[in-house]
Amino acid sequence: xxxxxxxxxxRFPTTWCPGCGIGLVMKAVAELFEELGxxxxxxxxxxxxxxSGRAAGYFSLDTAHGLHGRALPLAEGIKRANRxxxxxxxxxxxxxxxxxxxxxxxxxxxNIDLTVICINNETYGMTGGQMxxxxxxxxxxxxxxxxxxxxxxxxxxxxxxHTNHFYARCTIFHLDHMKNxxxxxxxxxxxSFVDTICDCITNYGKRQGFKTAYExxxxxxxxxxxxxxxxxxxxxxxxxxxNKEPEQEIKDGNQQD
Amino acid sequence: xxxLLQGNEAxxxxxxxxxxxxxxxxxxxxxxxxxxxxxxxxxxFVHAEDEIASISxxxxxxxxxxxxxxxxSGPGMSLKQEGxxxxxxxxxxxxxxxxxxxxxxxxxxxxxxxADILQTKYGSHGDxxxxxxxxxxxxxxxxxxxxxxxxAEESLSPVTxxxxxxxxxxxxxxxxxxxxxKIVNRKREPFGKGNRHFTGLxxxxxxxxxxxxxxxxxxxxxxxxxxxxxAKNYNFHEYNKxxxxxxLLIAYGITSRVIAPxxxxxxxxxxxRIFPILDNELIxxxxxxxNIVVIEMNDGQYKGEIEKLLKKDIHLIDIQGGSISLKExxxxxxxxxx
Numbered sequence: 001x002x003x004x005x006x007x008x009x010x011r012f013p014t015t016w017c018p019g020c021g022i023g024l025v026m027k028a029v030a031e032l033f034e035e036l037g038x039x040x041x042x043x044x045x046x047x048x049x050x051x052s053g054r055a056a057g058y059f060s061l062d063t064a065h066g067l068h069g070r071a072l073p074l075a076e077g078i079k080r081a082n083r084x085x086x087x088x089x090x091x092x093x094x095x096x097x098x099x100x101x102x103x104x105x106x107x108x109x110x111n112i113d114l115t116v117i118c119i120n121n122e123t124y125g126m127t128g129g130q131m132x133x134x135x136x137x138x139x140x141x142x143x144x145x146x147x148x149x150x151x152x153x154x155x156x157x158x159x160x161x162h163t164n165h166f167y168a169r170c171t172i173f174h175l176d177h178m179k180n181x182x183x184x185x186x187x188x189x190x191x192s193f194v195d196t197i198c199d200c201i202t203n204y205g206k207r208q209g210f211k212t213a214y215e216x217x218x219x220x221x222x223x224x225x226x227x228x229x230x231x232x233x234x235x236x237x238x239x240x241x242x243n244k245e246p247e248q249e250i251k252d253g254n255q256q257d
Numbered sequence: 258x259x260x261l262l263q264g265n266e267a268x269x270x271x272x273x274x275x276x277x278x279x280x281x282x283x284x285x286x287x288x289x290x291x292x293x294x295x296x297x298x299x300x301x302f303v304h305a306e307d308e309i310a311s312i313s314x315x316x317x318x319x320x321x322x323x324x325x326x327x328x329x330s331g332p333g334m335s336l337k338q339e340g341x342x343x344x345x346x347x348x349x350x351x352x353x354x355x356x357x358x359x360x361x362x363x364x365x366x367x368x369x370x371x372a373d374i375l376q377t378k379y380g381s382h383g384d385x386x387x388x389x390x391x392x393x394x395x396x397x398x399x400x401x402x403x404x405x406x407x408x409a410e411e412s413l414s415p416v417t418x419x420x421x422x423x424x425x426x427x428x429x430x431x432x433x434x435x436x437x438x439k440i441v442n443r444k445r446e447p448f449g450k451g452n453r454h455f456t457g458l459x460x461x462x463x464x465x466x467x468x469x470x471x472x473x474x475x476x477x478x479x480x481x482x483x484x485x486x487x488a489k490n491y492n493f494h495e496y497n498k499x500x501x502x503x504x505l506l507i508a509y510g511i512t513s514r515v516i517a518p519x520x521x522x523x524x525x526x527x528x529x530r531i532f533p534i535l536d537n538e539l540i541x542x543x544x545x546x547x548n549i550v551v552i553e554m555n556d557g558q559y560k561g562e563i564e565k566l567l568k569k570d571i572h573l574i575d576i577q578g579g580s581i582s583l584k585e586x587x588x589x590x591x592x593x594x595x
Contacts, residue, residue, distance in 0.1 A: 011464070044449065046317075061452060062320075062449060062452065064320055064456075065454065072310075073313035074317040076314055077314035077317025078317040081317070082448065085321065102307060103306065
């Protein structure tokens with residue numbers, strides 16, 4: 001199947017705003033499905049609620065668009081009922097780390113073989129641009145008009161707290177790096193989490209002073225550096241942190257879930 | 258061969274017989290024995306992080322082709338409500354067991370009640386039409402667990418099996434091998450066989466239709482008809498007419514067990530399919546009786562539903578606080594003068 005066959009192109013244009021980066025992630029995932037030789041028989045996409053939650057509906061596969069915050073248990077149920085399926089979750093930071101935070105703790109702890117692509121735009125875009133758990137300290141949003149008082153959630157810390165873990169951070173500017181991170185996440189046997197920094201120009205970027213989505217993209221270029229050491233990522237670094245290389249896991253046949 | 262089983266255990270045996278492939282739940286009194294028993298069976302089992310995860314997991318497993326079930330009690334039922342709505346919207350066959358205890362909130366965890374009747378029907382937001390069964394013996398726990406799976410498969414909807422702390426913890430001999438119920442198999446292809454989008458949004462063939470009131474009305478009407486038509490095949494009830502009695506007692510679950518000795522004095526109607534309400538059967542039974550008395554362990558939840566159906570005043574004997582006795586009910590009947 002070509003990557004286009006994995007998408008419902010007849011439903012395009014998508015619901016997302018001009019300049020939104022979710023489409024880039026969706027295309028990269030479809031391309032990886034082609035590259036990895038996946039098919040409709042073995043690939044499922046699951047989403048929660050929010051802008052990113054709409055991604056599942058654009059895949060030409062069996063897909064599920066569940067409750068707000070509950071993409072992970074929905075996906076876990078699918079995977080446990082049929083372990084031959086490649087189950088990929090695409091959802092937002094608010095969905096996965098806010099309302100769904102408890103499931104993130106426990107699906108990752110159980111190390112269920114899911115690939116989770118978190119489209120992290122640091123805000124609740126669909127509902128108008130409220131503060132998310134990922135919003136950086138001091139940022140003004142609809143629900144933090146005087147600036148966010150708190151530090152953002154440490155997703156890397158949560159995921160890597162488990163002995164077996166796979167955490168990647170990437171941005172939609174560093175496209176090759178992003179694609180490589182998602183590829184490795186899909187190949188990883190066990191729970192893998194790809195924290196994908198993505199713009200929301202309409203309900204977030206413009207309030208932070210960015211005039212265009214392009215400006216936001218360029219800010220990712222300037223602020224993030226690739227760290228390929230495999231060690232803990234600093235706040236301004238992108239890279240992959242895992243206790244095991246995917247190749248080793250496959251060789252060992254050590255499938256843990 | 259006869260086996261001594263608890264109501265909760267019998268539900269598990271029924272689920273196994275029905276072909277359950279996936280179970281997820283969170284411990285809660287007085288439903289935990291369902292988890293304990295299921296954990297020992299050869300079924301994909303998850304002790305989930307919470308009730309919300311459990312309901313989403315059974316929905317996912319059902320999509321992937323497994324018959325699935327979750328079990329809980331009142332507080333957990335409250336937490337599962339959004340997921341139950343999703344299952345109705347996505348047309349997911351699955352079974353939810355609610356072994357009722359005294360509420361609201363943490364209430365009296367070890368004491369039984371029947372106060373989740375309306376939550377079972379109206380607990381999730383929006384309009385939807387659940388099928389609900391309520392057995393009153395250990396054997397019936399087995400039987401109606403199977404029927405709950407069957408009705409779920411046939412209607413493509415989540416079916417609730419109600420129980421209460423008494424029925425759940427009651428031990429009785431049952432002869433499983435001699436109970437023969439036909440199993441309804443999954444008619445929908447599992448995930449990996451198609452190109453389908455299941456969503457909580459109002460949608461047509463997987464395409465969201467979120468701004469089309471006319472479509473919504475059509476869809477809701479079809480949904481209701483689908484449930485009503487399936488429910489007709491599951492008209493479970495018991496009606497003992499007592500000649501010359503002008504009083505009809507209506508009770509279900511443990512309450513119907515307690516009032517059984519009154520059958521020599523009164524007509525008794527016991528709905529087993531609690532929802533959709535057994536309209537024709539109840540109207541027919543009510544016809545020849547001057548007094549209708551609903552006896553239930555709550556503040557008149559089912560009585561209100563029956564009143565709406567019969568469009569007349571009926572009496573209520575509300576047995577609250579987790580204890581029930583025939584003596585109390587007889588005394589209350591005397592006070593009513595029936």
